[in-house]
Amino acid sequence: MTAPRIEINLDKVFHNASTLVGRLNSHGIAVTGVTKACMGNPSYAETLLAAGVGTLGDSRIENIEEMRRAGIAAPIALIRAPMLSQAGLVVANADISLNTELDVISALSDAAQKAGRRHAILLMVELGDLREGIMPDDLEETVRRTLTFSHIDLRGIGASLGCFNGVIPDGINMGELSRLADDLDQKFCASSNLVTRTVSGGNSSNLKWALSGNSIGRINELRLGESILMGVDPLYREPIEGLYTDAVTLFAEVIESKIKPSQPWGEMAHPTFEKTTKTRHHGTTNQMVLAVGHQDIDPAGLSALNGSEILGASSDHLIVATNGCRAQVGTELSFALNYSALLRAMTSRFVRKDFQARQSLGPKSSETVPRAE
Numbered sequence: 228m229t230a231p232r233i234e235i236n237l238d239k240v241f242h243n244a245s246t247l248v249g250r251l252n253s254h255g256i257a258v259t260g261v262t263k264a265c266m267g268n269p270s271y272a273e274t275l276l277a278a279g280v281g282t283l284g285d286s287r288i289e290n291i292e293e294m295r296r297a298g299i300a301a302p303i304a305l306i307r308a309p310m311l312s313q314a315g316l317v318v319a320n321a322d323i324s325l326n327t328e329l330d331v332i333s334a335l336s337d338a339a340q341k342a343g344r345r346h347a348i349l350l351m352v353e354l355g356d357l358r359e360g361i362m363p364d365d366l367e368e369t370v371r372r373t374l375t376f377s378h379i380d381l382r383g384i385g386a387s388l389g390c391f392n393g394v395i396p397d398g399i400n401m402g403e404l405s406r407l408a409d410d411l412d413q414k415f416c417a418s419s420n421l422v423t424r425t426v427s428g429g430n431s432s433n434l435k436w437a438l439s440g441n442s443i444g445r446i447n448e449l450r451l452g453e454s455i456l457m458g459v460d461p462l463y464r465e466p467i468e469g470l471y472t473d474a475v476t477l478f479a480e481v482i483e484s485k486i487k488p489s490q491p492w493g494e495m496a497h498p499t500f501e502k503t504t505k506t507r508h509h510g511t512t513n514q515m516v517l518a519v520g521h522q523d524i525d526p527a528g529l530s531a532l533n534g535s536e537i538l539g540a541s542s543d544h545l546i547v548a549t550n551g552c553r554a555q556v557g558t559e560l561s562f563a564l565n566y567s568a569l570l571r572a573m574t575s576r577f578v579r580k581d582f583q584a585r586q587s588l589g590p591k592s593s594e595t596v597p598r599a600e
Contacts, residue, residue, distance in 0.1 A: 230480040230559055231519040232579035233572050235265065235456075237274045238586060239474035244278035244455045246469055250438055251449060252279075259284040259304055259427075261452030264566070266290055266573055269297035270582040275455070276301055277585075282323075284450050288313055291320045306450055308351070308359055314338045323347040325385060325427075327361050329372055332379060339378035347380040348373070349427055351387065352407060354400045358391035363407060370411055370422060383425035384408055385448075389432030389462055396433040398441060404428060405444030431455075432462045453566045461566065475569060476532075477524065477562040477578075479545060483516035484553045513553040514538075517545040517560060523575040528568030532561045 248258050259282040260275035262268070267290025272283055276299075283299070285291050286307035294303065305324040309317045314334035317324055319342060326332050326348045339346040350369060353360030361369050366384070373381050386404050388394045408423035415422045428437065428446035431454035437443060453461045458470035466472050489512045515535070520526075526540040531547060533554075538546040547560065554560060564572065572578045 228478075228559075228581075229579045230478050231517075231523060231572075231577070232478050232581055233564075233569070234476045234478065234581045234583060235271065236471075236474045236476075236583050237270065238583075239458075239471035240271065240455060241274050241278045241585060243458055243470045243474065244275050244280060244451075247434070247451060247454060247467075248279040254437060254443055255447055256428075256437060256443065257281055257448045259306070259448060259450040260455065261285065261306065261430075261450055262294070263287060263290060263306075264452055264456055264569055264573055265582075266580075267293040268580070268582055269294055269299060270584075272297075272299055272301075274585065284452075288316050288320060292316070295320050304349075304450075309335065315341075318342055318344065318346050321346075323349065323382060325349050325351050325359075327351050327359055329369065332373055332376060336376035336378045345378050345380050347382045349383050349385045349425060350381070351385050352404060354386045354388060354394070354403060356388045356390065356392050356394040358387055360386060363403070366407060367411070367414065370415060374415065374422075381422055383421075383423040383427065384411070385425070385427030386429055388429050390430065393462065395462060396429055396436045398436070401428055401433075401436060401446055402444055405446065408445045431460070434467065435460055435462070456569065457564075457566060464565075473563065475564060477519075477529065477564055477568070477572060478559045479517040479519040479562065481515050481554045481556055481558045481560065482518045482544075483514075484556055484558075485514060486511050486553075487514045488512075489548075512548045513550070515547045515549070515554055515560070517547060518543070519545050519578070523578050524564070524572045525568040525570075528565035530563040532563060535560065 258280050260280035261284045262272050263286045265271040267285055272294050282302045284304040284306040291303050302322045305317055305321040308327055309324050309331055311331050311334055315338045318338040335346050351360045353362050388396045408426045411422045425448050426445040427448040430450050433449050458472040459466055520540045520543040522542050535547045535549040538548055
């Protein structure tokens, strides 16, 4: 098979997605399944929908266009604030978008009017992580002006925590989002039509809080990507009980395998890329070079599955050492990835993407589902 490649086990993705949908639905929280890490792949999107996800979400309009061309008619949200220059594309392909700027909302309304349709939005609120969001004190006026746009439907408000500065979703910031939703409904609701029908609490970083058993207030939606694909809590990098953590695997081919000194020699300056490991060996080492590098993956986000040690990488080479037997040239080695490494690998056109068709998982595979200790 072609290497390097990413193998995505859609059975395990289905299991992770359906498990999280079930757990959150029991708390009154719907799931938007995020497709951006898989570049809007239709097979991946269809797996999420089959698992019970009601809405798909992606940050790139190009990925949404890919899903629409494949015939996916489910509701799709653009989960990054739209670019002003892409307002027409957003209206044509996405049912809803996450917004913070009135100029953009105005452009979306104009584009929707020209297209003879309406476009729904969520207003994102800044709750401390300092990525995107309207400051809470400015939210009321933003809502007031948003309601004046003729072809915009305001569905509610949302927030994003954990992604930029690692701010943890908790009862305080989620309680503030619920309070803001209540305040807006008291000020702006007409008869039974709530301004904040949807209160989107955030992403996979919210799972520990949402499933803690404490009050979730008005939060009724989360946008999940990393937890479904990787089976881990992104804040603490810990496996989520009952989920597969090996749904995604990277395979790379050995292009050199030799015994080499463990220390470089000659006068040295700064390398092009910092080494992944600071380990200092003595004597010689069994060193392998694989045909994958920084252009394709984030080496710091890889873990060798054969017990090898990743020494570092250049643009096109991954350097691995082992105390055991050297792999022969042409052999494939496998690696687990974190979200950073996955995103870069999925974006690289030099990495093949193999979405394995869904089949029922046998008893042996089921035994690999990790359990909390």
